[in-house]
Amino acid sequence: MDPNPKHSFVQLGVWTVVFNKPTLIPEWLSNFRNLKSKFWKKDRTKPGKSVFEMRTLVYLWTFLKEVYSLGPLYFLVEIFMNVWKIASSIMELYFTSSLLRSVTQSLETQQLDFDTVAQALVGKILLLVAQESVSKLGDKYKTILEERVKYHFVQKIMHSVLKFDLLTLEDPEVKSKIDKCGILTEPDTRMYEAFRDLLSTTTEYFRIISEISFIFHMFRGGSGFTLSIALALVRPLMRVLRGGLYNRSFVVFCSNLHFPRMLSLHMLGFNKGYREDRVTNNLGDYIEREFDKSRQELGDTCTKDYSIQWHKNRSIISEVFNTLAWDCTLPLFALRMLWDFSSVSIDELILTQQTSQSVHASFFRIIYSTERVSSNLATIRNTYSLAEVENKIKDGDLPYPLYSEEGNHSGAEIEFRNVSFKYPGTDNNALTDVSFTIKPGQLVVIVGVNGSGKSSAIKLLTRLYDPSSGEILLDGRPLPSYKLHDIRRATAILRQDHPVLPLSLRENVALGLPERNVDNDEVQTAICQGGADKVVQKLKNGPETILDPVNTVDTNFIGDTDEELKKVVGDKEVETDLSGGETQRLSASRILMRLMGGNIRLLAADEPTSALDPEGEYELFKKLREQSGGKTVIFVTHRFGHLTKYADLILCLKDGRLIEQGNHEELIAADGEYKKLYHMQARAFIESESE
Ligand SMILES: Nc1ncnc2c1ncn2[C@@H]1O[C@H](COP(=O)(O)OP(=O)(O)OP(=O)(O)O)[C@@H](O)[C@H]1O
Numbered sequence: 001m002d003p004n005p006k007h008s009f010v011q012l013g014v015w016t017v018v019f020n021k022p023t024l025i026p027e028w029l030s031n032f033r034n035l036k037s038k039f040w041k042k043d044r045t046k047p048g049k050s051v052f053e054m055r056t057l058v059y060l061w062t063f064l065k066e067v068y069s070l071g072p073l074y075f076l077v078e079i080f081m082n083v084w085k086i087a088s089s090i091m092e093l094y095f096t097s098s099l100l101r102s103v104t105q106s107l108e109t110q111q112l113d114f115d116t117v118a119q120a121l122v123g124k125i126l127l128l129v130a131q132e133s134v135s136k137l138g139d140k141y142k143t144i145l146e147e148r149v150k151y152h153f154v155q156k157i158m159h160s161v162l163k164f165d166l167l168t169l170e171d172p173e174v175k176s177k178i179d180k181c182g183i184l185t186e187p188d189t190r191m192y193e194a195f196r197d198l199l200s201t202t203t204e205y206f207r208i209i210s211e212i213s214f215i216f217h218m219f220r221g222g223s224g225f226t227l228s229i230a231l232a233l234v235r236p237l238m239r240v241l242r243g244g245l246y247n248r249s250f251v252v253f254c255s256n257l258h259f260p261r262m263l264s265l266h267m268l269g270f271n272k273g274y275r276e277d278r279v280t281n282n283l284g285d286y287i288e289r290e291f292d293k294s295r296q297e298l299g300d301t302c303t304k305d306y307s308i309q310w311h312k313n314r315s316i317i318s319e320v321f322n323t324l325a326w327d328c329t330l331p332l333f334a335l336r337m338l339w340d341f342s343s344v345s346i347d348e349l350i351l352t353q354q355t356s357q358s359v360h361a362s363f364f365r366i367i368y369s370t371e372r373v374s375s376n377l378a379t380i381r382n383t384y385s386l387a388e389v390e391n392k393i394k395d396g397d398l399p400y401p402l403y404s405e406e407g408n409h410s411g412a413e414i415e416f417r418n419v420s421f422k423y424p425g426t427d428n429n430a431l432t433d434v435s436f437t438i439k440p441g442q443l444v445v446i447v448g449v450n451g452s453g454k455s456s457a458i459k460l461l462t463r464l465y466d467p468s469s470g471e472i473l474l475d476g477r478p479l480p481s482y483k484l485h486d487i488r489r490a491t492a493i494l495r496q497d498h499p500v501l502p503l504s505l506r507e508n509v510a511l512g513l514p515e516r517n518v519d520n521d522e523v524q525t526a527i528c529q530g531g532a533d534k535v536v537q538k539l540k541n542g543p544e545t546i547l548d549p550v551n552t553v554d555t556n557f558i559g560d561t562d563e564e565l566k567k568v569v570g571d572k573e574v575e576t577d578l579s580g581g582e583t584q585r586l587s588a589s590r591i592l593m594r595l596m597g598g599n600i601r602l603l604a605a606d607e608p609t610s611a612l613d614p615e616g617e618y619e620l621f622k623k624l625r626e627q628s629g630g631k632t633v634i635f636v637t638h639r640f641g642h643l644t645k646y647a648d649l650i651l652c653l654k655d656g657r658l659i660e661q662g663n664h665e666e667l668i669a670a671d672g673e674y675k676k677l678y679h680m681q682a683r684a685f686i687e688s689e690s691e
Contacts, residue, residue, distance in 0.1 A: 012309035013302030014256035019249060056377055059384045060198075067145075067195050070152055074145035078196070081138040082203040088131050089207055089358065090214050095124040096354055097218060104347045146192045153191035153383060157181050160386040165484070166464045167392040167424065174389055180382045191383060194376035201369035208362045215355050228352050231332070232359035235325040236367055245310045252306050258297040265291040329353045393463050393484065400486035401601060402475065411441035411632035412474055412490070412601040414461065419470035421456055430456040432656045433470070438649060440475075443625065444634045445644050447677055448653035454636045455495075457653070458604045461634075462491050489515070490601045492594045494608040494624075498587035500578060502550060505536060506543040508586055512593030526596060529623050530589025531616065535582045547576045581612050588620055595627045604634040618642055639681055650674060 010017045041053045068075045099120035106112050161169075161178060168174055182188040212229065219225035254260055268274050269287045278284065302309060324331070329352055337344045401412075414437070421431040431453045438444050446454045459465055460472060463484060472479040479487070492512075501508050509526050510518045523543065527533050539545040553569055578586070588608060594600060605624060609617035621635065621643055635643055644650055644664045652660040652667065652674045660667055660674050667674035 010310075010313065011255070012306045012313060013304060014254050014259040014298070015252050015306040015309070016255040017245075017250050017252045017306060017310070019251075055385075056381060059380050060377070062384065063191075063195070063380050066152070067149055070148045071145050074141050074148075077138060077141040078145060078199060081134065081142070082199050084134055084138075085200075085203055086207045086210050088127065088134075089362075090210050091127050092124075092131075093211065093214055093218075093355065093358055095120055095127055097351055099124055100350050100354060101347060104350060108346070146189060149192040149195060150187055150189045154187045157383060157386060160389070163391070164389070165391050165393045168389065170424065171392065174386075177382045177386050177389070180379065181386065182379075190379050194379045197369055197372050197376050201366075201373055204362060204366045204369050208359065208366060211355075211359050211362055215359065218351070218355070224348055224352055227332075228356045229359065231329055231352065231356035232363060234328060235322075235360055236363040238322055238325045239364075239367065245307055256298065256301060258294040259301075259303055262291060262294040262298065265294065329356060393466060394480065395484050396481040398477065398482045400474070400482040400490055401599075402477070402482075410599075410601060410630045412438075413440045413476065414438040414602070414632065415473040415476075416457070417471045417473065419460065419467045419472060421460060421465065422468045423456075423465070429468075429656050431460075431467075434653075434656075434658045435470075436649075436651055436658060436661055438632055438634070440632060441630050442632055442648040443628075443646055444632070444649045444651060445640050445647040446634060446636045446651045446653065447638075447640055447644075447674060449677070451655075452653040453656040454653055455606050456656075457651075458493065458606050458634065458636065461602070461604060462488055462493060490599060492591050492600045492603045494587060494591040494603075494605040496584065496607040496610045498583070498590075500547045500583055500586065502546070502548045504544050504546050505532075505539065505586070508547065509543075509589045509593050512590040512595075513597045516597070518593065518597065522593065522596065526589045526593035529592045529627070530585050530587075531620065532582070532585040532589045535578065535586065539576060545576060547578065580610075581616065584608060584610070584612060585616075585620075588624075592623065592627055595624075595631075600631055602632045602634070603628050604636075606636045607638065609637065609639075614639065641678065641681060644678070652677070 006020055007018050008020070010019075042049075098116070102113055102116040102120055106117060157178075164174065169178075182190045215228055216225050219228065265287050268278065268283065269291070274283075278287070329349070333344055333349045333352075416434050416436050419431055419434045420429055422429050434453075434457065446457060448454050456465075460467055461479075463479060466480065474482060474487070501511065503511075505527075506520075506523055509523050509530075509532070512526065520543075527536060527543070536543055555566075555569060557566060591603070591605075591608075595603060603624065605621075609620055612620065617637075617639060621637075624635075625633065625646065635647075637643065647663060649661060650663060650667055651658055652672075654673055660670060660672050662670070668678065
């Protein structure tokens with residue numbers, strides 16, 4: 001990496017941390033700049049000027065209203081809890097200071113003022129009981145609001161995200177918005193935390209104002225007040241000036257290449273995914289040897305987490321000042337005593353110590369919560385702005401099919417007119433100037449070597465992407481003029497790499513028809529047709545088996561005495577490993593379910609049988625052809641010998657261009673690319689059969 005004059009580098013063991021060189025303004029204060037940027041945006045029309053952005057405020061207001069509507073009582077309890085925090089900290093200051101005063105005065109005068117001491121003591125104990133009770137009660141209500149807010153916003157984000165098309169989901173800005181919502185792996189409480197933090201930040205500012213006013217009143221504005229506040233500020237100020245690692249933007253990378261190599265070898269040695277290769281290729285010795293080599297190269301260089309090393313890297317002076325700052329009241333009073341013995345009283349010392357520590361804690365809370373305000377506002381903004389993101393693929397107005405009684409066929413007519421297509425962010429065309437027409441009900445086979453553009457053509461048909469130029473017509477009208485939902489409802493697409501869904505096997509098949517409840521007989525028929533019945537027979541719970549369950553079981557077994565406990569785990573959340581072929585049969589069953597029940601007008605199967613043996617492949621294509629009944633069918637496969645005989649049209653692609661089209665006889669007679677591919681695949685087919 002080129003050294004950038006604006007950057008500082010710190011080497012921590014194997015890690016290099018890069019951050020901006022410190023500026024005069026501590027980085028912590030940039031939190032306020034960040035906060036400002038949430039409300040003020042640069043005015044594009046007037047350089048150097050900013051305009052107030054209402055959007056953040058509108059989102060914030062909507063957010064608070066929504067949280068309130070989820071549980072007005074719980075919302076008010078949260079507000080009460082925060083007001084209580086302010087009141088109780090003032091009461092605590094009051095009772096503690098009166099207890100201190102009465103105790104020190106009694107000690108100084110050697111005369112017990114029983115009433116005052118007892119009153120302050122009882123007050124302090126009662127306050128403690130009240131604090132604990134309110135906090136317990138608050139926790140109970142808080143949990144309810146937390147769960148409601150969490151799932152409400154998870155559902156809201158789900159609603160926004162699930163309507164996005166592929167192109168929108170691939171957009172880096174949308175990706176980052178979804179990432180920031182933090183719900184990718186599991187439901188997240190980020191929105192509730194944003195609410196709680198915003199409330200507590202407001203509370204902290206009120207609390208500190210109340211505390212300072214109380215202390216001012218207590219010291220009657222004298223020098224004790226100034227001293228108390230100054231002492232309270234020392235440590236928080238140290239923290240702001242020292243700037244922790246997480247108070248600044250930074251990039252960290254491993255600059256010692258032996259460490260990532262060790263990690264790779266470690267993964268190779270222990271990761272489940274490499275188990276088979278490790279054993280069959282005798283990789284054990286190699287892994288051990290190479291791991292040891294990297295270990296030797298690394299020597300004693302520290303590989304611990306960089307954030308742990310960061311703290312250890314601080315200078316002694318900084319550490320001494322920091323420790324001193326924890327409690328400088330006593331040393332300061334000692335100094336004052338050395339200077340002027342009569343100016344110090346024990347009463348003042350204890351009071352200053354006590355009040356400054358209380359305010360000091362409040363200053364810290366303010367620092368922490370202010371740090372989070374802008375990120376909380378960003379979370380709220382992200383969540384609401386996701387709902388405003390428009391799909392990149394524009395929806396059409398026409399229903400599809402336009403006329404249900406259209407003609408006497410149920411297949412789609414497709415025309416590609418000079419279609420060229422480039423994937424977003426790439427320079428090369430995946431398809432170039434492709435033109436062809438598929439008549440309703442035709443069986444079409446697309447052939448071509450790897451990367452010739454076959455799958456891209458299928459993706460354009462369901463508008464996962466739109467052509468970069470040219471036009472696709474469906475039943476004589478431009479494809480974009482139809483409603484997307486209708487186009488997708490009328491097409492059945494079978495690919496080679498459908499994943500197993502983390503649902504029951506039954507649902508994996510029934511989801512071929514997500515818009516209606518299918519009965520068990522229909523599912524069973526689809527399972528048999530797709531050849532997945534053998535998979536079902538293997539499973540303990542039959543079609544109700546969840547194939548790839550979400551893991552919620554956690555265990556901690558110690559010693560031999562836990563056999564009974566181990567039985568509790570039993571067969572919970574057992575993952576069912578399906579072979580590639582079995583997975584493809586499952587996907588085929590889903591598509592057959594779709595063909596059986598839906599008003600499908602186009603079936604496109606894009607190499608759905610790559611993991612099946614030739615016989616299985618032949619059977620599946622036969623079933624698909626039989627079930628297609630008048631629908632337009634497009635098959636993409638490398639082993640097409642048994643199919644092209646039936647094909648009305650064969651499209652032969654090469655490097656994204658359509659180089660030949662016609663039926664089998666015509667293309668064999670043409671003696672071109674198709675003939676070459678046909679003989680090649682036939683040879684491979686015979687070879688694989690004879691193996
Ligand atoms: N998501 C993508 N982003 C960028 N480029 C892509 C993407 N998918 C495919 N391509 C590129 O587009 C071209 C056509 O790919 P396509 O998958 O359509 O070919 P194919 O004929 O179906 O290949 P195969 O027989 O291997 O499945 C290739 O050069 C490929 O690298």
